[in-house]
Amino acid sequence: MTPPGTPTLTYAFAVCRGGDLTAPAEPLAELPGLGTGAPVRTLAAGPLTAVVQDVPAAGYGEEALRRRLSDSAELERCARAHHAVITAASALAPAVPLPLATVYLDDGRVREALGERETSFLTALDRIAGRVEWGVKVYAPTGPPPAPEAAPEAAPAEGPGPDRSGRAYLDRVRTRQRGREQRHTLALRAAERVDTVVRGLAVAARRLRPHGVEVTGKHRTHVLNAAYLLDLGRERELRAALASLRRDETDVQIELSGPWAPYSFADGRIADGGAAP
Numbered sequence: 001m002t003p004p005g006t007p008t009l010t011y012a013f014a015v016c017r018g019g020d021l022t023a024p025a026e027p028l029a030e031l032p033g034l035g036t037g038a039p040v041r042t043l044a045a046g047p048l049t050a051v052v053q054d055v056p057a058a059g060y061g062e063e064a065l066r067r068r069l070s071d072s073a074e075l076e077r078c079a080r081a082h083h084a085v086i087t088a089a090s091a092l093a094p095a096v097p098l099p100l101a102t103v104y105l106d107d108g109r110v111r112e113a114l115g116e117r118e119t120s121f122l123t124a125l126d127r128i129a130g131r132v133e134w135g136v137k138v139y140a141p142t143g144p145p146p147a148p149e150a151a152p153e154a155a156p157a158e159g160p161g162p163d164r165s166g167r168a169y170l171d172r173v174r175t176r177q178r179g180r181e182q183r184h185t186l187a188l189r190a191a192e193r194v195d196t197v198v199r200g201l202a203v204a205a206r207r208l209r210p211h212g213v214e215v216t217g218k219h220r221t222h223v224l225n226a227a228y229l230l231d232l233g234r235e236r237e238l239r240a241a242l243a244s245l246r247r248d249e250t251d252v253q254i255e256l257s258g259p260w261a262p263y264s265f266a267d268g269r270i271a272d273g274g275a276a277p
Helices: 062-070 072-092 107-116 118-128 160-201 235-248
Strands: 008-017 041-045 048-056 095-097 131-141 204-207 220-231 253-260
Touching: 008 072, 008 107, 008 118, 041 107, 048 072, 048 107, 048 118, 062 072, 072 095, 095 118, 107 118, 131 160, 160 204, 160 220, 160 235, 235 253
Parallel strands: none
Antiparallel strands: 008 048, 008 095, 041 048, 131 220, 131 253, 204 220
16 A cells, blocks of 8 residues: 555556546456555546556656566566456457556656557557457477487497498488478478468467477477457357367467457557656
8 A cells, every 4th residue: 555645656557548438447446456555547638548557656666666577476466467457448448558567757647648649549449449369379299308319339440330330320310300390390381371260360460479498398399479359259260260270280289368458469559758667
């Protein structure tokens, strides 16, 4: 709880069209947000409305926020809180999610920032209205690493036996390498077929950077990480299409997540409009 009279900043979660949240904004006020004790509220800015919360300046100024987000547990807490508010706002009206840690000196700076990007925000809101984001990931299983095979002992200067053994060892190594390359190629082709099918259902699609081994683990490779913007009501078609793909594309693993607020398709982001950090 922020004590009365404590200097505050304004933390912004999302942007909606003006008036869309005026009547049903009570559910937002019930959210804890970042846990500062201040209510999550709406802030009118011309034709737009921001979803914001007052946060203590001592805890969310530039240096304090940098320290806060450098701690993995605190970063996760803030990210979950940020996402919860965006999800709640998106359930009430089309909402452009703002990046984590979008903090402004006061409400006036938020209004200025929204005014500078007004056209961009309105365009983004038109694009995402009545639509949600789905994530599709495709993985190529690699299986457990093979048991190490000892290289042949060094061959003596003469005699054909050990030399043949050395060539056979190298041939086996090359064969395994070719097998890995072929499996990866097949997985990439399968991922492209998955992407083509889901794009056919979506109004927009975006390729994201695949995750590395620190996320996927050692026994699978991430070959497709994509986000798709679909009209509401197409979930059954999407799930049916992926079920069919899973039956056909047995060389890969296909995962679906969502529906999400349209993070990947809401491009009307505030760019240095007076943010504190």
